[in-house]
Amino acid sequence: MCSEKSRFLELFKTEKPVLAMIHLKGDSSEEKLEIAKTEIDQLIENGIDAVIIENYFGSPEDVEEVLKYIRKERNHMIYGINILDDDKRAFELAMKYDAKFIQLDSVAGHLNMEDDVEFHDFIQKMRQQTNAFVLGGVRFKYQPYLSEKSLEEDLKIGMSRCDGIVVTGTGTGMETDLDKIKEFRAIIGEDFPLVVGAGLTAENCDTQLAIADAAIIGSYLKDNYKDYGNVSVEHVKHFMGELEKCREKEKCK
DSSP: OOOHHHHHHTTSSSSSOEEEEEOOOSSSHHHHHHHHHHHHHHHHTTTOOEEEEEOSSSOHHHHHHHHHHHHHHOTTSOEEEEOTTOHHHHHHHHHHHTOSEEEEEEEESSSOHHHHHHHHHHHHHHHHHOOOEEEEEESOTTOOOOSOOOHHHHHHHHHTTOSEEEEOOSSTTOOOOHHHHHHHHHHHOTTSOEEEOSOOOTTTHHHHTTTOSEEEEOGGGBTTSSTTSOBOHHHHHHHHHHHHHHHHHHHHO
């Protein structure tokens, strides 16, 4: 039987896959779609392994328009979805547009006991209805900590609700503390996927991806290193050049 790690990572043809955020910036729905098209080209054509379409600056409807485009014009890509504050919609769109994975900012630790019981039933029901992998955050940036459980307890619960745990620091674009990545890895073990979800750069990818299996990246690939910037092909190429060095080290292990 395949381990959880191999099941998710088999989506990709390389070690240490990188998933890039499409933040849906733009002043109108039409502009958001056009910018997303351009960013997808810039990212995928320069080596990024997958994109995540997120309603960061847009709406779920804007996400759906991009998914329509991808399914029609770029369906050979690996793509995922993150619908902030609406997990149900994320699952619905993933099923409708054949997304390979869904990112949920929190899968454990963010709810009190009563609400968590309802959330658990929801997650299990939705996962049974889709073939999409679920990447889930625990102690995720900007998310509350209401469970009153230990980190180990919340991570173990999170592992029962997703196919990969996402670890971040305290904010978008802010480096994830290496000790936190190590702590997450020690708890979840080597055979469950661990994804660095924020603050990855060309400078820290070597140390962070020596521990984690994959990464989600957004701000670093922008011209101003901010979430509201424009994707910079120069930044993408520089990052991928450093990432390839990390991948070569993995092959030599």
